[in-house]
Amino acid sequence: MSGRCQLRTRLFSRFARNLAAASVPAPCSCPPSPSFFPEAETTSCSTESIDALCRHGFFHEAFDQCLRLRSLKAARRLHSHLRSPPFNPPTTLFNRLIYAYCKCGSLVDARKMFDEMPHRDTCSFNTLMAGYSNAGDLAEACRLFDEIPIRDHFSWSSIIACYTHHNFPTQSLELYRRMLREMAAENSKYSNRFTASSALAASTAVLSLRHGREIHCHIVRAGLESDAVVWSALSDMYAKCGSIKNARQVFDLSSDQDVVSWTAMIGRYFDAGRRMEGLELFRHMFSTCVRPNDFTFAGVLDACSELAVEGLGREVHGHMIRVGSDPSSFAASAVLHMYSKCGNIEKANIFFERMLKPDLVAWTSLISGFAQNGQPRKALLYYDLLLESGIRPDHITFVGVLSACVHAGLVDKGIEIFNSIKEKFELRHTTDHYSCVVDLLSRAGRFQKAEEIINGMPMKPDKFLWASLLAGCRIHRNLKLAKRAAESLFDIEPENAATYVTLANIYASAGKWDEVEKIRRKMDERGVVKKPGSSWIEVKRKVHVFLVGDDSHPLAKQIYAFLEKLQIKMKEEGYVPDTNFVLHDVEEEQKENNLSYHSEKLAVAFGIFATPPGTFIRVFKNLRICGDCHTAFKFISNITGREIIVRDSNRFHKFKNGDCSCGDYW
């Protein structure tokens, strides 16, 4: 039998089933296929196509169309066909209608339908219950669950997942145990792949390895190991409960690895901070028959952005082109973000211009990228273009726009945009918006206005706001306000060494060494340890990491010798080490030595040493760049003729011909 004949026979049998279900005479002996109705393929005349399908008894096709279009109008039309006598539709069709109403967003219609039904089965309850759960009405979902006369696995898995989705995972686990008890009493199979994976999600949410292991045993006993979702949920549980090793073991043992399990396992490494292993697994994926998709690419690109490894990011971008990834998907925005976070804002800009339909994420990435890469005016230009495009900015876009104003030192413009968030765009100010505006004002030395804004905030200022204020106080040496900001930070996060160090540096700049000593003692008493600064650079696809005074690199001797030579030349050009940035009250020469071997200086020196003349140097640091390194890199860029880009925890600094893109405003 040819494929066409097979299709026709299948359609006919379905047609006959529908007719039998609807108890109506057949309109003709040879039914047309749904594709005979061209209007059924269009979205503009959904009700006409529903009419056409229902007239010929294609009810299930009509439901499919409703769901595809998510059209409430179409669902209501279908309802009117089911109501018209002499139709006597079976419960199945009514259940599908409840489902369609839920998917089209009308729980009122779904409930009405449910209440009108002459006979309700378990599926009717399950469908409406899932509808309430998805709409966020946990109470009504629970009420329905209690009313179900005979519960099946659908009922249990829905209610277990429902409680977890609404942040009540402990109750989910209690329900799972209740299910086991009730099913054991009825001698029925006690768990299936849906209830098991939902219960696993609950034990993951409460971070209970004990519960997770118990469910793992149920899975083995019930022989559910062949299901990809169960394996993935199991692996997720182990990873989130702290055992990435067990998560990987489960993944490796899985007999049914699909693209989702691969993507999730790679993501687990990233979440655990083990990005290199995540990238390794991604590469390994290419030796299997499972092909990565946009979710995989977006996750890996995000890790490349965090690690600032453009070489790997480009490799991922290349894979995306080869597999024909949709240039309008969210993964395309992740490509743009990767280029921007790797300091290649020019490439990000070109990529953006080639996007057919950039979404808000792409616009926001580009705007924030320009802001962080020392081109705030371009950020503001693209903000204007965004408004012209008709896409509405959201609160994250405004963080980028406001930070552009901060980097450009545009105080009045920043305040104007800050006010427009509420007045023009009718959005609520977030703490991030307040942090930006306080950053803007305090960097400009307008502390009175900054304090006014802080005192008028409807919410408690967060650590980012106080840290911005403290940074402004460091620039303008405002000791009084610095103390207030630091005290607030000590309350919020007493373990963060950066606050102590910044405050100590402010006192050190003012020569108040007794205060510096007090802070040092406070750090000792509280057991606060400075987060070690580390910098890294990618050379020939290999990442080289440096710590302060690090001599573990195989080329350490050459790097130090090269740095010493550079130092001499820099001094000849007028460089004076700025020892204000050293916390401890030590001799000047010792301070100078401490400065000379900061991780970022070692990474930059290695980059210049290991790459041919003219190559861009891109260094990344986990903390903020120190002030002395900032000055030193200006000299180094001039002496060596190299462009040096440093991405610190806050922003990018592009050093070229003795200047920095931040204009020393950081």
Added chain:
DNA sequence: TTAGGGTTAG
């Protein structure tokens, strides 16, 4: 006919 795992911007 109804239920479970992966996603991008500060």
